[in-house]
Amino acid sequence: MSVPADTSPAKGPVIAVVGPSGVGKDSLMSGLAVADPRLRSMxxxxxxxxxxGGxxxxxxxxxxxxxxxxxxxxALHWNAHGLRYGIPRDIEKLREGxxxxxxxxxxxxxxxxxEVFDDFRVISVTARPEVLAARLAGRGREDAAEVERRLARASLALPEGLRQVHEVDNSGALSAAIVEAQAIIQAERA
Structure with a gap:
């Protein structure tokens, strides 16, 4: 008796995009999704x-x-900065294909x-402190004291024990950071 071949579409990895406030995570994610329509955002x-806003x-x-x-x-939920955040289990449907x-x-x-996601990677987005300060001030969502608190947290290290972490510098042109992140994602797929 033969076992039928698995014809379900391959599941893409969950790619966490992390970094301090103002580093350009959302802009990078949007640019990556435009560059590759099969790269989805949750x-x-x-x-x-x-x-x-934001x-x-x-x-x-x-x-x-x-x-x-x-x-x-x-699938995942947590508290940060006085807010609660959640990632719906629907993320598994987005991963298909x-x-x-x-x-x-x-x-x-x-x-x-x-631990929750079977194929998990991290892209840690960084930027020089003066770039972060200018971006935070420019977006106008935080008062001066909150900007200072966010800048102080910007240098916090990622937790020990992460298996796949890649760094992308977004201090300059967003297009350069997108190209750098695309190269990381493509190299991981190879």
């Missing part, structure tokens, strides 16, 4: 007001978020994510 669910996310209230946790909707699925994660949840 929207986070966040207890942030819809008018807060990234593309699904805003929910604290009560709605808790109901989603209790309904086991999330994809080059990969990009997701903006907090450093504190990376080891947990590595």
């Amino acid at each position: 929207r986070r669910v966040i207890t942030r007001a819809p008018e807060a 990234e593309d996310y699904q805003p929910v209230s604290e009560a709605e978020f808790q109901a989603l946790v209790e309904a086991d909707v999330f 994809a080059t990969g699925v990009l997701v903006n994660l907090s450093r504190a949840v990376l080891l947990q994510a590595q």
Whole structure:
């Protein structure tokens, strides 16, 4: 008796894009998704007001978020900066036939994510301190004290024990960072 061949589409890796506020994670993710239509992005669910702007996310209230946790909707969820964040289990559907699925994660949840997802990689986006300061000031979402707090956290190291980490410098032109990240993703697929 022969076993039928597995004809399910290959699953792409979950690619966490991490880095300090203002480093350009969302811009990099958008640019990568445009460059490769099979590279998908996962929207986070966040207890942030819809008018807060910034990234593309699904805003929910604290009560709605808790109901989603209790309904086991999330593959991964965590608290950071006074907000709650969740990655829906739908991420597994996005992985089917994809080059990969990009997701903006907090450093504190990376080891947990590595255990949750069977094929997990990290792209750590960096930028020079003066570039971060200018970007944070320019976006106008944080007051001066919050900008200082975010800059102080910018140099925090990634947790020990991550298996696949690649660094991309986004201090200069976004297009250069996109090319660098594309090369990393393609090399991993080879």
